[in-house]
Amino acid sequence: MFKKELERSDEVAMNKKGMMEDLFDFVFTVTALFFLLFFVILFFSGNINNSHDTSITNIAEFKITDTAINNLQRQAHIAEVDSSKIDSNIKGSNVWNGKIITSCYDYAIEPDCEQDPMGKGLGSCTWIGTDCYYVEPAVMT
Amino acid sequence: MNQKGAMFHWIFFIVLLALAVFFMYNNKDVLNVGVKGEWSTDFLTENYLPAKKILLENNVLAKETATETFFELAGNGGFSKDTSSECGKYGGANLWNEKNNNCFPNVGDSFSLAMSKNLQLKSNKAFWNVMFNENFISGKGDTNVIIDGDNEYRFNDGFATQLFYKMEDYDTLFGRTVELLSKCDQAASADLLKNCLDTEKPTSWEYGDCQNPNYVEQDRKIKFCAISPYNIYLTNSASGQKELVIYNFALDFTPTEAISVGSLEVQADENEILISFNHDETAESYAIYYTDYLNLEGQTGNAQEMFNLIPDFLGYTVQIFGVTNWQESCSFTTSNQAYLCNGVITYKFNKVDLITKSGGYLFAITSLKEGSESEVKEMLTVS
Numbered sequence: 001m002f003k004k005e006l007e008r009s010d011e012v013a014m015n016k017k018g019m020m021e022d023l024f025d026f027v028f029t030v031t032a033l034f035f036l037l038f039f040v041i042l043f044f045s046g047n048i049n050n051s052h053d054t055s056i057t058n059i060a061e062f063k064i065t066d067t068a069i070n071n072l073q074r075q076a077h078i079a080e081v082d083s084s085k086i087d088s089n090i091k092g093s094n095v096w097n098g099k100i101i102t103s104c105y106d107y108a109i110e111p112d113c114e115q116d117p118m119g120k121g122l123g124s125c126t127w128i129g130t131d132c133y134y135v136e137p138a139v140m141t
Numbered sequence: 142m143n144q145k146g147a148m149f150h151w152i153f154f155i156v157l158l159a160l161a162v163f164f165m166y167n168n169k170d171v172l173n174v175g176v177k178g179e180w181s182t183d184f185l186t187e188n189y190l191p192a193k194k195i196l197l198e199n200n201v202l203a204k205e206t207a208t209e210t211f212f213e214l215a216g217n218g219g220f221s222k223d224t225s226s227e228c229g230k231y232g233g234a235n236l237w238n239e240k241n242n243n244c245f246p247n248v249g250d251s252f253s254l255a256m257s258k259n260l261q262l263k264s265n266k267a268f269w270n271v272m273f274n275e276n277f278i279s280g281k282g283d284t285n286v287i288i289d290g291d292n293e294y295r296f297n298d299g300f301a302t303q304l305f306y307k308m309e310d311y312d313t314l315f316g317r318t319v320e321l322l323s324k325c326d327q328a329a330s331a332d333l334l335k336n337c338l339d340t341e342k343p344t345s346w347e348y349g350d351c352q353n354p355n356y357v358e359q360d361r362k363i364k365f366c367a368i369s370p371y372n373i374y375l376t377n378s379a380s381g382q383k384e385l386v387i388y389n390f391a392l393d394f395t396p397t398e399a400i401s402v403g404s405l406e407v408q409a410d411e412n413e414i415l416i417s418f419n420h421d422e423t424a425e426s427y428a429i430y431y432t433d434y435l436n437l438e439g440q441t442g443n444a445q446e447m448f449n450l451i452p453d454f455l456g457y458t459v460q461i462f463g464v465t466n467w468q469e470s471c472s473f474t475t476s477n478q479a480y481l482c483n484g485v486i487t488y489k490f491n492k493v494d495l496i497t498k499s500g501g502y503l504f505a506i507t508s509l510k511e512g513s514e515s516e517v518k519e520m521l522t523v524s
Contacts, residue, residue: 081201083202
């Protein structure tokens with residue numbers, strides 16, 4: 001009788017230890033998977049963000065170049081474009097107040113034209129009528 | 142059991158280590174998330190934008206070349222430098238006429254021809270249907286291909302851009318030329334021609350070159366330069382400065398018909414009559430009509446028609462002498478003889494040779510050239 005009770009108490013103790021080990025294994029597994037997934041997600045999310053930024057940058061660069069060419073086409077229609085400076089004009093295009101400025105001819109309003117914040121005309125951007133023009137310094141004097 | 146459990150825990154670190162090694166040394170293209178729209182933006186950047194830039198370069202080059210071509214045409218009187226007027230040249234300038242034959246250039250065709258040639262020299266590309274119309278220059282080219290890797294972008298090469306120029310400049314000049322020719326080709330001498338041109342030529346025209354104006358006339362041909370009637374300035378691509386368009390051409394003021402003789406004067410005494418008039422350098426001979434039918438006085442027009450109206454019982458006489466049949470002398474000694482003295486022709490009549498039933502004489506003089514006879518401009522009456 002006593003022996004049977006003793007065996008039963010051993011079984012209970014063993015079951016408790018086993019259960020504790022199972023619980024520990026479960027917690028360990030969950031923790032391990034958490035960290036594992038954390039690093040994996042961190043890795044991929046970093047890549048996705050980089051991809052997103054690169055896309056935005058590529059499109060922005062395309063838009064600047066595309067608009068710069070359009071700007072020069074417009075300038076070629078209403079004035080002259082120096083054929084030797086096409087590449088440097090395109091590369092030197094900047095964004096000003098959300099508008100891409102390639103030369104004097106791209107300032108939309110008179111104050112911007114006269115102030116020439118992008119330094120496109122080196123003081124020779126002149127507002128005439130409804131548009132901004134580059135006027136040769138010799139002609140201005 | 143403990144060892145087995147411990148191994149299980151180590152497996153986690155081994156897996157982490159394996160993942161770390163994998164991520165560190167893997168080929169990034171395999172695991173990296175591709176850039177969104179990468180192919181599209183690459184295609185646009187490497188194929189589309191270069192094509193667009195080529196079209197921009199075409200436009201810029203076409204505008205520069207068109208400007209140079211317009212200067213070239215203007216300097217050659219509307220002809221390209223490889224062609225010349227069918228009427229020939231005078232003083233290096235193309236003649237716009239030769240006697241009554243007009244040789245005005247077809248400027249539209251000249252432009253297309255010269256522009257295509259100049260563009261080919263500059264760009265090594267062939268363009269066709271090159272034209273200028275309503276301030277617009279345009280031309281078509283071959284299909285061009287931009288290849289980047291496996292991507293191809295095909296587009297129609299060509300150009301179309303604005304250039305502020307007026308072909309009407311030529312029409313205005315042609316109109317003024319016809320007007321000037323009609324006014325001055327009847328000038329009978331070199332001096333009269335110059336006087337006529339000084340008075341009648343537009344103020345924007347100069348003789349010879351505009352830089353060094355100089356009146357030089359040879360065989361009634363004169364070289365002119367004219368400032369653009371519409372005051373058109375074009376940008377000289379070499380200097381970058383705007384320059385006024387200047388046209389160079391030459392005109393032939395050789396009269397198309399015999400010139401009416403004017404400035405008639407008469408000196409008469411009891412024995413002789415001297416009829417004087419200015420010499421026409423273009424005339425081949427002169428005809429002196431005289432009659433005693435004084436009713437014709439004051440009439441002008443065709444000499445033969447007028448003198449045929451004279452009644453038979455009165456009649457008229459015609460004395461014709463060629464330009465080589467005169468004496469260059471200011472001493473009028475012989476009767477029925479023409480004299481050339483200081484550019485004035487004098488014909489001496491002896492009154493004895495003239496018969497009159499009306500107590501007076503009526504003289505009319507015409508010039509003859511290439512089978513044509515000038516009209517009678519004025520008559521002289523001698524009583």
